[in-house]
Amino acid sequence: MSAFKSQGRGHLDGPVVVIGTGLLGTSIGLGLRGRGVPVFLSDPSPTNQAVAVDIGAGRPLAELGGTPQLVVVAAPPDVTADVVCRALADYPESVVVDIASVKADIQSRLRSLGADLSRYVGTHPMAGREKSGPVAARGELFTSMPWVLCPSEETSGSALQVARSLASDLGAVVSQFSADEHDEAVALVSHLPQVMSSLLASRLQGTPLHALSLAGNGLRDVTRIAASDPTLWVQILGGNAAKVVQILYGVREDLNRLIGTLEHPSAPGARLDLAQLISEGNAGQARIPGKHGGPPQAYSWLTVLVDDKPGQIAQLLTEIGEIGVNVEDLRLDHSSGQNVGMVELSVLPNKHDHLIEALNDRGWRVLQ
Template sequence: MENGRSALSDGVLIVGTGLLGTSLGLALRRAGIDVRLRDTKSETLAEAVRLGAGRPSEPGDAPAALGVVAVPPEAVAGVVADLLDAGDAEYATDVASVKAMPAEQVRARLGPAGRYVGSHPMAGREVSGPGGALPDLFEGRPWVVCPDEHTDQQAVTRALAVARLAGAAPVTMSVADHDAAVALVSHAPHLVSVLMAARLVDAPDHEIRLAGPGVSDVTRIAGGDPGLWTEILSANAAAVHDVLSDLRDDLDRTLAALASPEPARSALYQLMRSGVDGRGRLPGKHGEAHAEFVTVAVMVDDRPGQLARLFADVDAAGANVEDVRIDHSPGQPVGLVEIDVRPGTDADLRTALTERGWNVPR
């Protein structure tokens, strides 16, 4: 980390103190970096400063080692050009979730723009604003850096230093490859989640009351900022269109299988099987190979302190929790906590929790 800190010894200027900008400020401050913050909304800037993400930038500040632009895609080029033209930062990057459009617009403003390199941390939440910021938001997540033949090496070095100090795993890609990849793993999934959530708007109340963790999981990311996502989808429209076109073909085949007089079980099974195979290709924690876990379910009373006691007992049992989900039964005074652990460790955890008085259904 020393090399990263030395590359950023003149500090980092973050423009935009929403979720990503504030989270990055918190992570860099934790790493000992001087962070200056700037935002057109004074109340947003004030909240980020109050949270400890950095200090407000001042007119007399020396140029920062790197300016990090955390604004919507359509505004990136103007902010980058202003930063570099004014000498507020020696080099600049951005964290927008599309890369081709900002890069083209920066070149149109600044020419080859060797002092700018686009980047994108593959991290976020379904909430927005500095209030949702987390210092560990980028931990273990890919952070894509997209240099081209004109990019100065120092721009790349400093962008990589920011990514590493934030705890991310840097990846280098071309802007075209990046935009195609995020269309598949981020933008199209968000749109599919939105489309499924939209089915609920006019659904009868008696149907909505049956909703459980399945529909909650599928629609969770649909709660993102509609304005921001409209900009993201518009900026990466061609790549998202390609993914959705392939999805439409699969949907048409599924509809045909369901509409046949005797539902085509073979076609439906193949579709289900492809879903299992595709999910199996997703990386696991910290970028490791995907691993299947065993779920230990525990019934928990809806009383203060129960979750804390459960996790303390799990820790005392020596179990390593890989994931956890909480499903609160509607209208019931209990909830179900599902704890994912490595295969082979589940039996000991069930025994330990049962001995400590927990209801552990098999």
């Protein structure tokens, strides 16, 4: 397993064919066109293709006059293998990649179909938005985001280089995994969070509104991705079910342990077990990579009260810049029943006290 950050422009000359003009396919087209690479688009939906063409992501596939250097399959996961197989047959001199979020199942399916895997690379850009479709596309969507390459044993070095160039041309941070390594990793860092978020959010369906009025950032943070597209996630979870279910077995054991403890919260050792469970969560959370994918780093938090009116947050951030402190992270919440916003800021620990003092001097209301 290896990883490296791209430097400068890659080496794609094109033309590039993009099959599928949803959010990711159209964003790839916009990003490549912005770098001068000719792009041609195809989609089963004439409307989606027309919209993608109209916003400048490429030209219709019918206008392609030569052999593409690369074909990007941006199809739904359940049809990706069939579309890749057809593309390998239709373009016998081209490299073909897909961008589906599961890899081992697609690779196995292609091998069973007798596809030419020497020209195929499974890839997965770890980027997206809450919105979908070509109108939500952005050419900079992949900038500084992870993009995983999953070559098979048969993949040629030249095909792998073309796939790497695609990701690096779009500004992504490129890494290389085997298909199984990839699926195991995303089961934990992507698919399990979706499942847990959806399970928690489902408990809110019958909750009285006066109870939900007490919700703060904790509930919003944990349930944000529960708004994801059900159709897409049926395909993702079905395609990676074996890896996800192994993790869920472990979650089930932890839940059973917690339930047993809470059923007898005054029993000897119960409080220690609860503390250990929370501590284990602390240890796991601390291992999540920090800013720009670097090593985890502890930050200090402070909260600034702002009036709930236009321009306040922009003014706060402008003044923090004038003070000379870099904001590492930011969260926004509102005080229940009050026209006051609460801006939670994280900064480097050695800047924490200085920023509080400087903001107080400028008249801001700071909570430590």
